[in-house]
Amino acid sequence: MLKRRRRLVASTLAVVVAASAASAQTAPAAADDPVAADEQSMLVEVSLGDWGVKTSLASKLSRKISDIPLTVTVSPDIAHEVCPIDRGDLDQQAVVSPRRTCAAKKTTEALESAVRDVVPAQ
Numbered sequence: 001m002l003k004r005r006r007r008l009v010a011s012t013l014a015v016v017v018a019a020s021a022a023s024a025q026t027a028p029a030a031a032d033d034p035v036a037a038d039e040q041s042m043l044v045e046v047s048l049g050d051w052g053v054k055t056s057l058a059s060k061l062s063r064k065i066s067d068i069p070l071t072v073t074v075s076p077d078i079a080h081e082v083c084p085i086d087r088g089d090l091d092q093q094a095v096v097s098p099r100r101t102c103a104a105k106k107t108t109e110a111l112e113s114a115v116r117d118v119v120p121a122q
Contacts, residue, residue, distance in 0.1 A: 044079035044090060045071050047103040048115070053082075056107045057115050067119055076100075078110045 048054055048068055058065045080087050083102035093100040104111065 044100045
């Protein structure tokens with residue numbers, strides 16, 4: 001009787017393990033991932049609210065501080081340079097939310113260029 005129970009438990013466990021392995025999901029390939037396929041969703045909305053960043057951009061672009069937008073949308077590479085956030089954290093945001101965001105803590109020429117593109121001409 002005890003051997004029969006052990007066999008039943010062992011076979012049940014084997015079926016559960018096999019079913020779990022069969023239903024395990026693998027990570028989608030980039031071609032199957034709609035976020036990776038959509039370039040617009042790969043962009044990052046960078047906050048320019050830091051006073052040092054905002055005044056530096058205004059000075060370099062010869063604009064008033066009020067002309068500098070609150071946010072600018074840039075590539076993940078630019079966001080990684082200006083925001084104190086790991087690239088992996090930015091990538092993870094795409095899984096959680098349709099919009100990836102970070103706050104700039106420094107400026108670069110690429111960020112200046114992105115801001116220049118959205119600031120109205122004088």
